[in-house]
Amino acid sequence: MGTMQESPVLQHRGAPADEPPTRPHGDVDDQLIGEVPFRSWGRYPLYPAKLVSLNWQDDFPRVIQQNAGMPGGALAVGMGRSYGDSCLLKDGNLMVATGMNRLLSFDAASGLLTAEAGLTLAQLLDFAVPHGWFLPVSPGTKYVTLGGAVANDIHGKNHHLAGTFGSHVRRFTLVRSDGTQMECSPTENSDWYAATIGGLGLTGVITNISLQLKPIVSRFIDYEGIQFHGVDEFLALTEQYQHVEYTVSWVDVTSTGKNFARGIFMLGDHSKIPDKLTRSKDPKLVFPLDAPGAMLNSMTVAAFNTAFFHKQIKPRVRALQDYEPFFYPLDKVLHWNRMYGKSGLLQFQYAIPWESAREGTIAILNEVAKSGLASFLAVLKAFGDVPSPGMMSFPQPGITLALDFPIKPEKSFALFDRLAAMTLDYGGKLYPAKDARMTPAQFQKSYPEWQRFARYKDPLLSSSFWERVTQ
Amino acid sequence: MSLEPVNEVALPKRDASHTPRRVLVLGATSGIAEATTRIWAREGANLFLVGRNAQRVASVAADLKTRGAAYVDTAVADLDDVDGHPELLARAITSLGGLDVAYVAVGILGEQPTAEQDVNHALHILHTNLTVPVSLLTWLANFCVKQGRGTLAVLSSVAGDRGRKSNYVYGSSKAGLSAFLAGLRNRIDREGVTVLTIKPGPVKTGMTVNMKGSEKFADPNKVAEQIVSAVEKRKDVLYTPSIWALIMLVIRAIPERVFKGLNL
Numbered sequence: 001m002g003t004m005q006e007s008p009v010l011q012h013r014g015a016p017a018d019e020p021p022t023r024p025h026g027d028v029d030d031q032l033i034g035e036v037p038f039r040s041w042g043r044y045p046l047y048p049a050k051l052v053s054l055n056w057q058d059d060f061p062r063v064i065q066q067n068a069g070m071p072g073g074a075l076a077v078g079m080g081r082s083y084g085d086s087c088l089l090k091d092g093n094l095m096v097a098t099g100m101n102r103l104l105s106f107d108a109a110s111g112l113l114t115a116e117a118g119l120t121l122a123q124l125l126d127f128a129v130p131h132g133w134f135l136p137v138s139p140g141t142k143y144v145t146l147g148g149a150v151a152n153d154i155h156g157k158n159h160h161l162a163g164t165f166g167s168h169v170r171r172f173t174l175v176r177s178d179g180t181q182m183e184c185s186p187t188e189n190s191d192w193y194a195a196t197i198g199g200l201g202l203t204g205v206i207t208n209i210s211l212q213l214k215p216i217v218s219r220f221i222d223y224e225g226i227q228f229h230g231v232d233e234f235l236a237l238t239e240q241y242q243h244v245e246y247t248v249s250w251v252d253v254t255s256t257g258k259n260f261a262r263g264i265f266m267l268g269d270h271s272k273i274p275d276k277l278t279r280s281k282d283p284k285l286v287f288p289l290d291a292p293g294a295m296l297n298s299m300t301v302a303a304f305n306t307a308f309f310h311k312q313i314k315p316r317v318r319a320l321q322d323y324e325p326f327f328y329p330l331d332k333v334l335h336w337n338r339m340y341g342k343s344g345l346l347q348f349q350y351a352i353p354w355e356s357a358r359e360g361t362i363a364i365l366n367e368v369a370k371s372g373l374a375s376f377l378a379v380l381k382a383f384g385d386v387p388s389p390g391m392m393s394f395p396q397p398g399i400t401l402a403l404d405f406p407i408k409p410e411k412s413f414a415l416f417d418r419l420a421a422m423t424l425d426y427g428g429k430l431y432p433a434k435d436a437r438m439t440p441a442q443f444q445k446s447y448p449e450w451q452r453f454a455r456y457k458d459p460l461l462s463s464s465f466w467e468r469v470t471q
Numbered sequence: 472m473s474l475e476p477v478n479e480v481a482l483p484k485r486d487a488s489h490t491p492r493r494v495l496v497l498g499a500t501s502g503i504a505e506a507t508t509r510i511w512a513r514e515g516a517n518l519f520l521v522g523r524n525a526q527r528v529a530s531v532a533a534d535l536k537t538r539g540a541a542y543v544d545t546a547v548a549d550l551d552d553v554d555g556h557p558e559l560l561a562r563a564i565t566s567l568g569g570l571d572v573a574y575v576a577v578g579i580l581g582e583q584p585t586a587e588q589d590v591n592h593a594l595h596i597l598h599t600n601l602t603v604p605v606s607l608l609t610w611l612a613n614f615c616v617k618q619g620r621g622t623l624a625v626l627s628s629v630a631g632d633r634g635r636k637s638n639y640v641y642g643s644s645k646a647g648l649s650a651f652l653a654g655l656r657n658r659i660d661r662e663g664v665t666v667l668t669i670k671p672g673p674v675k676t677g678m679t680v681n682m683k684g685s686e687k688f689a690d691p692n693k694v695a696e697q698i699v700s701a702v703e704k705r706k707d708v709l710y711t712p713s714i715w716a717l718i719m720l721v722i723r724a725i726p727e728r729v730f731k732g733l734n735l
Contacts, residue, residue, distance in 0.1 A: 055502075056526070057530060058526050103534050103537035104530065104537065105537055116530070
């Protein structure tokens with residue numbers, strides 16, 4: 001298999017983050033990209049796999065044939081923004097679908113867009129925003145594909161009103177390894193529709209997707225930031241602003257005592273004042289190299305968190321803000337995951353149901369603050385009760401918290417395992433797209449549908465995540 | 472026998488944009504061709520696409536229409552069949568109601584190790600990459616001379632600038648193509664017809680971001696932008712990305728007795 005060496009430190013200064021449609025010049029049906037580690041966003045674990053491109057909707061059966069039935073199994077992947085091993089398949093075949101990114105139709109009157117599954121949200125916005133349309137649900141990065149968004153049934157700052165990404169998918173085409181092709185929608189092959197949304201890419205290859213966009217009149221977001229101290233203030237603000245389109249909180253998980261769980265409650269909605277609807281510019285900042293491990297010790301993180309909290313000097317700030325920094329603050333810095341050094345990072349994200357959400361959140365935040373392990377970017381949000389269309393979707397009514405940590409084996413793994421156990425005790429679950437650690441028992445308890453889901457899994461497709469949690 | 476000029480269909484007036492109005496794309500499913508055509512589509516061009524695989528041509532056509540092409544028509548044809556060229560080209564020009572740019576992007580990489588052992592594979596690479604464009608361009612050049620204008624934009628490759636052991640069959644087909652284009656330009660430039668030779672370096676193949684040396688690979692979107700601009704400026708030869716002009720200058724300057732011993 002390929003080497004597990006890191007690529008040269010200095011690379012792609014200013015390269016586009018949004019991988020372009022990539023295929024060799026010429027009519028090459030299937031280009032082996034090489035045996036290199038395809039890395040997930042957390043860059044942990046690292047597994048060798050053979051990379052093959054899926055550039056066309058009719059590629060999947062052909063690629064199977066050309067690779068002798070794909071020993072070791074296969075998995076279609078996009079931008080690799082999942083953090084753990086749900087977009088990896090050790091010693092298998094990863095079918096990179098970012099070249100399959102064509103726009104197939106767009107109804108400018110109704111906002112229904114049909115596109116191939118390898119289209120990224122960035123490419124979608126480049127096209128749709130000038131027409132006055134926006135994503136119905138947007139995650140924290142625009143560098144994910146439509147197929148990935150469906151496979152992980154992703155959520156955004158408007159989950160409490162809009163539900164998950166899958167709720168806005170009107171139809172998609174699913175191709176199975178035996179060559180069968182299915183049109184799936186809430187009314188047609190509805191069981192396959194439910195299995196594939198949030199189905200982690202395991203039910204087949206999604207080739208094209210019809211998504212209902214929503215109208216906007218401007219790039220701008222009418223934004224407000226409110227400082228809070230403690231989980232109860234966060235809950236009160238959540239209640240008070242439950243009718244605002246977008247709400248999310250940043251929370252300082254490094255402070256204890258009177259600053260425990262202080263944070264900024266951010267709310268916003270698309271500005272109603274007609275203004276520019278231009279395309280976004282490419283980001284110019286690139287995190288150029290792997291940071292030395294020392295860069296992110298608990299002191300620098302605490303300093304960062306304090307600075308972030310006080311950046312907003314007043315308890316309340318209101319402003320018009322471009323949608324890019326509002327939705328994608330980190331996309332400005334390409335490869336920001338390099339901040340975490342070579343060993344990578346772990347994400348931890350739970351959803352705990354309302355009945356124990358307050359108690360569980362306080363306990364887990366305490367555990368994190370006590371551990372002294374650095375974590376930037378803790379994000380706290382209330383999930384609403386719009387039902388997720390997917391059998392295996394992660395969001396459920398209650399509270400979700402997302403944290404990341406640099407990997408310091410022993411220490412961070414032990415903390416993780418404690419947090420995972422606490423989450424399960426509070427009746428919660430973890431998010432596969434961000435997981436590299438949960439145990440089979442934890443997965444099977446918190447995703448009780450998993451055995452029913454397994455009946456829809458394509459025999460050729462698998463992922464390291466799936467193999468890990470279904471042992 | 473030759474293609475006859477058509478009665479041009481008048482297109483709506485536009486501001487002083489240099490975007491070609493009627494583009495014929497031969498090899499429309501090539502990665503570089505598709506990236507280029509997307510830019511023209513966004514600017515409202517009229518396009519006629521030719522490719523081998525019906526489903527793929529249809530999805531490219533849908534994409535370009537969605538992105539804003541004023542008109543898209545397609546033909547599914549195997550351009551290896553040179554006897555079919557005149558009829559196909561006549562149909563395309565009629566459909567477009569005229570011709571401003573013919574973009575020739577037919578070509579295969581082939582497999583060098585196979586071509587070294589199997590003569591048929593070597594001849595197949597030469598046929599698709601050299602014989603086929605020579606046939607297409609002969610018809611198209613004579614048509615453009617008759618109408619007294621037009622641009623022939625052709626994808627060749629830096630690989631044609633010097634033969635190397637790792638891809639000399641592909642390279643020789645591109646060397647022949649580049650020489651053909653230079654001579655054609657010399658013949659018809661005075662007739663008001665532009666011939667653009669495009670020489671891309673290696674183009675990034677998916678996810679090579681993880682591979683050593685990938686920084687030398689070109690991003691098809693950047694390459695496409697440079698091609699669009701070269702067509703607009705009526706350039707003769709385009710090395711893209713630009714650094715390849717310099718790299719090939721150095722590579723061509725190495726004396727053969729040194730070069731033959733190198734591993735390039």
